[in-house]
Amino acid sequence: MKKLILIDDHKMLRKGISAFFTENSDWEILTEAESLDEIPQIIKIASARPDDKIVAIVDMQLKGTSENEIRDGFEAVKLLAGAGIPSCIFSSHDTGAVIERAMSAEVGAKGFVSKLSDEKMFLDAVNTVASGKTFVQPDLVASFMEMSSLFSILTKRERQIVKLIQDGLTNEEIAAQLQIKLTTLENYVSIIYDKIGCRDRGSLLEKLR
Numbered sequence: 001m002k003k004l005i006l007i008d009d010h011k012m013l014r015k016g017i018s019a020f021f022t023e024n025s026d027w028e029i030l031t032e033a034e035s036l037d038e039i040p041q042i043i044k045i046a047s048a049r050p051d052d053k054i055v056a057i058v059d060m061q062l063k064g065t066s067e068n069e070i071r072d073g074f075e076a077v078k079l080l081a082g083a084g085i086p087s088c089i090f091s092s093h094d095t096g097a098v099i100e101r102a103m104s105a106e107v108g109a110k111g112f113v114s115k116l117s118d119e120k121m122f123l124d125a126v127n128t129v130a131s132g133k134t135f136v137q138p139d140l141v142a143s144f145m146e147m148s149s150l151f152s153i154l155t156k157r158e159r160q161i162v163k164l165i166q167d168g169l170t171n172e173e174i175a176a177q178l179q180i181k182l183t184t185l186e187n188y189v190s191i192i193y194d195k196i197g198c199r200d201r202g203s204l205l206e207k208l209r
Contacts, residue, residue, distance in 0.1 A: 002130065003030035003049065005042055005056040005085070007076060009063040010034075017057060017090075020119055027126070030054060035063040036072040043083040055130050056080050058109075060091040060098065070098065071167050074107050081108030088129045090115060090122065096143030097208040099136065100151060101163060103144070111135040112144075147208075150196060158192050161185070165201060166208060 004027050006014045014032050021027040030052070031045050046054050058080070060073030070093050077087045088111030089102050102109040111129040113122050117137055128135040136144055151159055164174045175185040189201075198204040 001052050002027045003046075003052045003054045004028070004126070005030055005046065005054065005080075006032045007039075007042070007056055007062065008032075008034065008059040008090075009061060010059075013059075021123070021126075024119070025123055025127075036076050039076050039079045043079065043085065046085055047083065053130055054085055055126055056085050056087045057090050057126065058087045060089060060093040060102070074101065077102065077109045078107050086110040086129050088113065088126050088135070092116070094137075094140055095209050096140075096145075096147035097166070099140060099144040100147040101166070103134070103136065106163075112140065113137050114140060153195055154192065158188060158195070161188050162192060162204075162208070165189075165204065 004021060006017055006029060008014050008017070011034070014034075018029045022029065030049070031042060033039065033042050042056075058073060058077055060070040062072040062076060073089070073091070073093075077089065080087050087109045089109050090113050091098070092115045094112070094114040094116075099112050101107055102112055111125045111134060113125045113135070114137055121137060125135040125137070151162075154162065160178070161174060164177065169177070171185055171189065172182060175182045178185070193199065193204065196204060196207060198207060
């Protein structure tokens, strides 16, 4: 059977998505969640149904205490991917930088659709992900590819640092997390600015929106 997991912090939106899919497709709702804390239980429920085809629909912004409003969404997708559950992101956070990170091997989303898309595209995206393929909303592909090209000039370590900057960590926090000296981190950051063409953290974040 085809089962959906709905992960969004707005109950009314989950109800709308549930109604659309149950009325217009052969998908059924397996379970719902609104926060990152619920993901382990979601995975437990899904693992008990090995014969079902399961796709998670995930919003980037989840209910929680994270200072970065979309960090929990990335973490949820990563946990689901680790458990073999493919995710299709349905979010208003649809910039090239967000799509690039979500679809990266590190996070592992298989589909991305804006909340401004129409219902048919949303359904197409879920069905494509269920078939084992990837889907990015066509009018978002250009910004996604532009950001992917930008990240391709960075080393693995530099990309890691950029993503921690996006998460709102300070240089001191990043250095501590990566277990490197602050001066080493600052050298990395300077190189990143040069490669991307930014003068400071503010202009970097602006470019990555």
